[in-house]
Amino acid sequence: SQELEQSPQSLIVQEGKNLTINCTSSKTLYGLYWYKQKYGEGLIFLMMLQKGGEEKSHEKITAKLDEKKQQSSLHITASQPSHAGIYLCGALRLGTYKYIFGTGTRLKVLA
């Protein structure tokens, strides 16, 4: 089974709508990362959350990490076509230097 579960797998929204992507782990994580990837390209680092209850924002994207450090959500406000792509969560396993990734959420924003 996947160590990091992402939902939904894909999302199609109308431009201007808000949306949320979730990332869940069965184990406590050291840190949680969010990335965006355009098809066939490298990853773009969005932000890292490390403390339980932490929330960060970058432009119209906000990410939160729950107190137990097992679940994170990525929220996009007033989506635009430029937000389209694959969103991936990643994490560092507690006590290791091993990174794991979620399965990704494919986002399409209709103009």
Added chain:
Amino acid sequence: ETGVTQSPTHLIKTRGQQVTLRCSSQSGHNTVSWYQQALGQGPQFIFQYYREEENGRGNFPPRFSGLQFPNYSSELNVNALELDDSALYLCASSSLTSGEETQYFGPGTRLLVL
């Protein structure tokens, strides 16, 4: 523009051959990580180097090896290539500022093994 470059951009090899992929990261970034991303899949962590020493490794066999050099460049070497090694290989460097980590990914090298 992340300041991380990778070469070559594309590569075709045959099964059994060896390949070296290169990554050049920003000055001052002491940590570099390598990932393998098969088509339609999420990235898989291969290993991480910190100050020229491997300090973390994913579930990859020993035929995947790496080097990190003092000039912030690094290499990923894969011996005895297999068809399943066909993938996009990504490197990422990271910086730590006031306890906050930021990662910078290169555009990747797409490897096809025939």
